[in-house]
Amino acid sequence: MTDDSSTPDGPQRVAVIGPGNVGSQLVRGFSRAGHHVAVGARDTAKVADLGELAGVDVLDPAGAAAGADVVVLAVPVRALAATLLGLGELDGKVVVDATNAVSDACVLAVEGYDTVSDYIAERAPGAAVVKAFNTIGAEHLADGTIDGTPVFLPVAGAESGRPAVVALARSVGFDVADLGGPEAVTLVENAARLWIHLAFRCGWGRDFGLGVLRP
Numbered sequence: 001m002t003d004d005s006s007t008p009d010g011p012q013r014v015a016v017i018g019p020g021n022v023g024s025q026l027v028r029g030f031s032r033a034g035h036h037v038a039v040g041a042r043d044t045a046k047v048a049d050l051g052e053l054a055g056v057d058v059l060d061p062a063g064a065a066a067g068a069d070v071v072v073l074a075v076p077v078r079a080l081a082a083t084l085l086g087l088g089e090l091d092g093k094v095v096v097d098a099t100n101a102v103s104d105a106c107v108l109a110v111e112g113y114d115t116v117s118d119y120i121a122e123r124a125p126g127a128a129v130v131k132a133f134n135t136i137g138a139e140h141l142a143d144g145t146i147d148g149t150p151v152f153l154p155v156a157g158a159e160s161g162r163p164a165v166v167a168l169a170r171s172v173g174f175d176v177a178d179l180g181g182p183e184a185v186t187l188v189e190n191a192a193r194l195w196i197h198l199a200f201r202c203g204w205g206r207d208f209g210l211g212v213l214r215p
């Protein structure tokens with residue numbers, strides 16, 4: 001693991017693109033933690049209720065991304081290319097890849113890439129792409145704890161983006177591990193595969209999170 005002592009503190013300007021299961025829970029968590037949140041929705045009327053949360057505005061995706069330093073992509077993998085095209089200029093921003101290529105359509109969409117984050121980085125070359133928030137069921141994303149115990153949340157990706165993402169995840173309550181650069185993104189994607197396998201193949205259901213023990 002890397003030294004993340006330079007992690008920034010304080011409120012951040014975050015856009016969450018795609019207010020579905022994952023996006024809406026992240027918005028709740030970031031709002032509760034005191035961040036300035038812009039929800040990027042194609043149909044703003046449908047998710048107007050999110051705008052009643054503290055510090056949250058509901059905008060179109062491009063408007064949400066424009067005013068943010070951190071842009072979280074919480075859309076299906078097959079929708080990433082169109083979503084990124086619609087967001088406009090992302091140079092200098094941190095782009096968080098919260099996706100999982102789980103269905104056949106998603107896997108096909110990113111065929112030829114080692115990770116979904118690589119696919120995103122090719123389409124947003126000026127952004128710092130970081131993988132996070134994909135290793136637990138959406139319903140636990142607004143609060144990084146289960147029964148008071150912080151859930152393990154691995155983060156990996158571009159060096160310049162990781163401190164902000166680590167700080168965001170910690171502010172929501174997760175037990176965050178900074179795994180390092182883009183070469184470690186596969187580990188984060190595989191951690192999600194482990195969660196999905198336990199949930200659906202092993203019959204654990206969705207109500208659990210990954211954890212590590214350390215002194």
Ligand SMILES: NC(=O)c1ccc[n+]([C@@H]2O[C@H](COP(=O)([O-])OP(=O)(O)OC[C@H]3O[C@@H](n4cnc5c(N)ncnc54)[C@H](OP(=O)(O)O)[C@@H]3O)[C@@H](O)[C@H]2O)c1
Pocket residue numbers: 017018019020021022023040041042043074075076077078079083098099100101102133134135136137138139
């Ligand atoms: N569900 C989970 O427990 C979970 C956990 C971890 C990670 N993930 C990953 O997180 C991502 C989002 O999952 P989710 O469960 O939140 O999905 P979801 O409930 O279907 O929400 C996806 C959102 O993406 C937006 N979107 C933009 N373009 C789209 C398109 N062409 N088709 C469909 N939606 C489009 C939609 O919002 P607008 O209509 O407003 O644009 C929609 O609300 C996926 O990559 C998934 O693998 C899911």
